Amino acid sequence: MTLFVRLIPLLSIACAGLAACEPAKTPPARMLAVAKIDGVEISEPRLRLPPNGRDVTAGYLTLTNSSDKAQKLVGASSPKAQRVELHAHLKGADGMAQMRQVEQVEIPAKGTAVLAPGGLHLMVFGIKDPLKAGDSFPVELTFAGNRKVGFAMPVVENPSQKTEGDTGHGGHPH
Structure with missing residues (x-):
């Protein structure tokens, strides 16, 4: 019995090692586009x-450009908000990161631009109706040349209960 008790940890390690070497049963899911415009796919909104x-929050998404020329996202809007702006975390003169509105987001040729927490993102101001997780929020993106595409962004929980709009926008004129 003592030998058996001593072998249990070794058997557990061996089983765990075999499981770790097992090939994945399914490949990772490809990001599915929720909208497309002139070679740009919008996914993960x-x-x-x-x-x-509050009536201010942030939106995120991935823009993948399959065309041979760079594309520019120049604006966003929603019928459910007063305004939607393109924002980025930029370093100020004091070296501190601050959120600022940007005029455009460039999506390189055959490349990707990711709007994510701590980087580029959409700031949504003046949300007209209360939202809950699981709701759909309509958004329209505008690309250079006044090309527009609309889609719905799912509303997701915010575990930290803090959004991009919680800091850096106090007294912000825009």
Whole structure:
């Protein structure tokens, strides 16, 4: 019995090792586009649930450009918000990162631009109706040349209950 008790940890390690070497049963899912325009695919859209009844939040997505020329995202809007702006975290003169509105987001030829927490993102101001996780939020993106494409962003929980709009926008004129 003592030998058996001593072998249990070794058997557990061996089984775990075999499981780790096992090939994946399914390949990773390809990002599915929710909208396309002139070679640009929009995928992984999500809008953070505004915290504490606020009407400001951030939206994120991935823009993949399959064309041979760079594309430019120049604006966004929603019938469910007063305004939607393109934002980025930029270093100020003091070296501190601050959120600022940007005029455009470039999507390189055969490349990708990711709008994600801590980087480029959409800022949504003046949300007209209260949102809850699982809702769909309509958004229209505008690309250079006044080319527009609309789609729905799912509203997702925000575990930290803090959005891009919680800091850096106090007294912000835009």
